[in-house]
Amino acid sequence: MSPAELHALSAELIRGWHPDLRALHAMADIEETFAVRIRTSPVIAAWQPSRVTVLGDAIHAMSPAGGSGANTALQDAAQLCRALTAATDGEDITAAIGQYEHQMRDYGYAAVAASAKAEAERGSLRNPLLSWLFRRVARA
């Protein structure tokens, strides 16, 4: 779809939203509208740590439905920084990276799963029957 078509489609999808939000959408630079592909990282098995590591979306991309992708990336940065500053020599650095990766896989993949669940729940809200079921289950 062209930027104009995408903008028109998104206007249609938010027609029930608060007028202030719709006004904000209407002020967008239409030519800058583009589609964003949402990807979810698969869980991958632990690897041998080295002086090369990963953080953020490079290892645990997730649906924005949970609002936690950037927060998890920042958590990675803080954990990695903590691990590296505690290490003193070359060998310690690789071990520190391994320690960071071990923790990061735990909370990172937990955040991916939570975001996928949030997206599934949001998706169900668009279907009246599923929405009713979801509210019943949530109340229970």
Ligand SMILES: Cc1cc2nc3c(=O)[nH]c(=O)nc-3n(C[C@H](O)[C@H](O)[C@H](O)COP(=O)(O)OP(=O)(O)OC[C@H]3O[C@@H](n4cnc5c(N)ncnc54)[C@H](O)[C@@H]3O)c2cc1C
């Ligand atoms: C629609 C949407 C809504 C979101 N809402 C939220 C939210 O409410 N809360 C939240 O916590 N998260 C949210 N996120 C997720 C969040 O944006 C990402 O998880 C976060 O930006 C990941 O940070 P990152 O540094 O790992 O990757 P990125 O922000 O993608 O940064 C990677 C950078 O590397 C650059 N790059 C790529 N390839 C190369 C290369 N070969 N050489 C040099 N540079 C390169 C890219 O240009 C980019 O600047 C949302 C995401 C989307 C798409």
